[in-house]
Amino acid sequence: MTPQRNGSFIRRAKDITISSTLALAMLASGVVLPSCEGGQDNEADYSYDETTYAKGIRSYIKEVSPGEFKITDEETVEYDQSEAIVSYLDGTTRTLNPDAAKRLIDEEIKTQSDSTSNKEGERQNYRSSGLSNVLLYGGMGYLLGRNSGNSYMNSYRNNNQSGQYYSDPRTYQKAQSARSAMRASRTVTARPSGGRSGFFGRSRSSSGG
Incomplete structure (x- = not known):
C-alpha cells in the first residue's frame, strides 16, 4: 500500500467517524437523515427539514x-x-x-x-x-x-x-x-447539518401535512 493510499484511508476513516457521530446526534433528536448521493462524504452535504407551527x-x-x-x-x-x-x-x-x-x-x-x-x-x-x-x-x-x-x-x-x-x-x-x-401556519426550514456554511437555511411555509 503506497503512502498516498494510506493517507486516503486515514482521511476517509476520520470522515466516517465524524459522519457517524453526527448521524447519532441527529437521530437522537428525531431527525431523519437524507440518503447520500454521488458518493460524497462531506458532512456539509447532509441536511434536514425542521418543521414548526405558529x-x-x-x-x-x-x-x-x-x-x-x-x-x-x-x-x-x-x-x-x-x-x-x-x-x-x-x-x-x-x-x-x-x-x-x-x-x-x-x-x-x-x-x-x-x-x-x-x-x-x-x-x-x-x-x-x-x-x-x-x-x-x-x-x-x-x-x-x-x-x-x-x-x-x-x-x-x-x-x-x-x-x-x-x-x-x-x-x-x-x-x-x-x-x-x-x-x-406550518413552516419548514431546510438546514445544513454542518460545514463552513453553518446552521443557516431557507424557510418555506406549507399548508400540507
Missing part, C-alpha cells in the same frame, strides 16, 4: 356523565398557548398542557396494548369516550401527532372516528377549521 389548538372538554367526555369547542391559538381545558361534573376545571395530555394518551395506548388478548375489551376501549381517548382523537391528539417525536400517535387515531368525540356536528366542523389553520 398556530396551535385549544380544546374545551366537558364531562357529560361519569367518566364520559365530549369536546364542546376547539379554537386556534398561538402554538405555545395550546391546551385542553377540562370541566368535570363536580364543577372543577383542569387545564392540561400538551405534555400532560401526552402522558394521559400514552397511558391509554399502553392500556389498550395490554388488553390485546381480550378482543371484546379492545372493542370496548376503542369506543370509549374517556378523557384519554377524547384527547387522542381531538385537536390535542392532532397537534401532538404533528410533532415528529409523537408521530406514533397517528397510527392509533382513526380520523374517520373522530366525530363521535365531539358534542355535535357543528363543533366537529369548527374543529376541522382549527386544524386547517394550524396546518396553514
